Amino acid sequence: MTNETTDYGASSPGQQPGQSRPIVPKTASEALRPQAGTPPPVRSRRSKSQVVVFLNFMMSAAVLLAIGAFAAVWIGKTTFEGPGPLAVSDTVLIRPNSGVSEIAALLERRGMISDARIFRLGLRVHGNDGRLRAGEYEVKARASMHEIMDLLVSGRSVLHSLTIPEGLTVTQAFRRIAAAEELDGEMPSELPQEGMIAADTIRFTRGMKRQEVIDRLTAQQRELVEGIWQRRSDDLPVEDINEFVTLASIVEKETGRADERSRVASVFINRLRKGMRLQSDPTIIYGIFGGEGKPADRPIYRSDIDTPTPYNTYTINGLPPGPIAIPGRASLEAVANPSQTEDLYFVADGTGGHVFASTLEEHNENVARWRRIERERAAAAGNEATTSE
Numbered sequence: 001m002t003n004e005t006t007d008y009g010a011s012s013p014g015q016q017p018g019q020s021r022p023i024v025p026k027t028a029s030e031a032l033r034p035q036a037g038t039p040p041p042v043r044s045r046r047s048k049s050q051v052v053v054f055l056n057f058m059m060s061a062a063v064l065l066a067i068g069a070f071a072a073v074w075i076g077k078t079t080f081e082g083p084g085p086l087a088v089s090d091t092v093l094i095r096p097n098s099g100v101s102e103i104a105a106l107l108e109r110r111g112m113i114s115d116a117r118i119f120r121l122g123l124r125v126h127g128n129d130g131r132l133r134a135g136e137y138e139v140k141a142r143a144s145m146h147e148i149m150d151l152l153v154s155g156r157s158v159l160h161s162l163t164i165p166e167g168l169t170v171t172q173a174f175r176r177i178a179a180a181e182e183l184d185g186e187m188p189s190e191l192p193q194e195g196m197i198a199a200d201t202i203r204f205t206r207g208m209k210r211q212e213v214i215d216r217l218t219a220q221q222r223e224l225v226e227g228i229w230q231r232r233s234d235d236l237p238v239e240d241i242n243e244f245v246t247l248a249s250i251v252e253k254e255t256g257r258a259d260e261r262s263r264v265a266s267v268f269i270n271r272l273r274k275g276m277r278l279q280s281d282p283t284i285i286y287g288i289f290g291g292e293g294k295p296a297d298r299p300i301y302r303s304d305i306d307t308p309t310p311y312n313t314y315t316i317n318g319l320p321p322g323p324i325a326i327p328g329r330a331s332l333e334a335v336a337n338p339s340q341t342e343d344l345y346f347v348a349d350g351t352g353g354h355v356f357a358s359t360l361e362e363h364n365e366n367v368a369r370w371r372r373i374e375r376e377r378a379a380a381a382g383n384e385a386t387t388s389e
Contacts, residue, residue: 080144093206094106160205193323195323197217249331344363
């Protein structure tokens with residue numbers, strides 16, 4: 001066996017392969033000295049390309065934008081659908097031809113939404129930016145922008161009411177219409193015929209024209225009167241529809257009880273048939289004060305009864321020249337088809353109604369009873385006043 005020496009070192013210059021390299025001994029300090037590590041790989045030219053750098057930037061920017069967009073959408077959706085800032089329910093008026101920006105700014109100014117921009121974007125997302133309707137709306141406390149949007153799209157406006165009661169004159173009815181702040185527009189310069197405005201409660205949205213209200217009530221009364229006139233009894237002692245409404249207006253002013261109207265109507269119709277004067281106190285008042293009406297604290301004097309006017313049925317024969325008030329449906333129906341009685345008189349009974357009589361003697365007894373009731377009430381009122389003092 002041949003003994004060979006293995007060479008674990010690198011060949012030195014000029015040394016032939018296979019030749020042994022002499023072992024060079026190292027000192028202790030050299031053996032402990034750290035050796036150089038493996039150098040990093042050299043980067044390729046492609047990795048240093050500006051295109052790669054730009055693509056990396058764009059990818060990072062896209063990710064950031066996506067995160068930002070998601071956050072913005074989430075915040076906007078939460079704000080649009082979450083509870084609103086309004087602490088107490090309130091109303092808002094959206095005028096005709098208002099733009100989306102104007103409406104959004106109004107809602108923000110009124111404290112109903114927190115951000116007009118989010119509200120506009122929400123409208124656009126839901127396809128409602130051109131569907132908001134004018135009107136007055138009640139916005140509930142803490143209503144979300146989504147709920148407010150639905151409300152404005154629905155057109156469910158707040159409805160106001162105006163009541164014209166039976167027994168008012170047209171002048172008094174006009175005064176109520178003029179005083180309604182929710183209505184808009186000027187009052188007409190001319191009044192309709194007395195009695196020819198419907199006694200009714202009309203519901204309307206804010207901004208409705210006063211002329212429109214008057215036109216509606218006038219048309220409604222005309223239709224009502226003509227319909228009942230067509231169903232009247234054949235033997236009524238009235239010549240035309242004007243006399244029909246006139247008599248119904250007197251019945252309206254004489255009693256406020258529905259169960260009496262037909263019987264009160266029969267008294268006046270019986271008087272007309274017999275050629276008797278109607279002797280209705282409300283006609284005296286209208287003859288003196290007209291459509292303005294009698295002041296509440298002004299009594300009827302004996303001199304008023306004796307003062308002749310075209311409407312004073314104590315001094316004229318038959319019916320006045322026109323109505324003295326607005327008759328309601330019940331009074332019109334009562335005159336068109338009155339009770340069949342022999343009554344010629346009636347007077348208050350002290351309970352809010354009237355007592356009727358077919359003879360003057362019986363009527364005088366009823367009047368004496370009523371006078372006694374009046375004196376007793378006056379005495380009781382005087383005693384109460386003395387006691388309170």
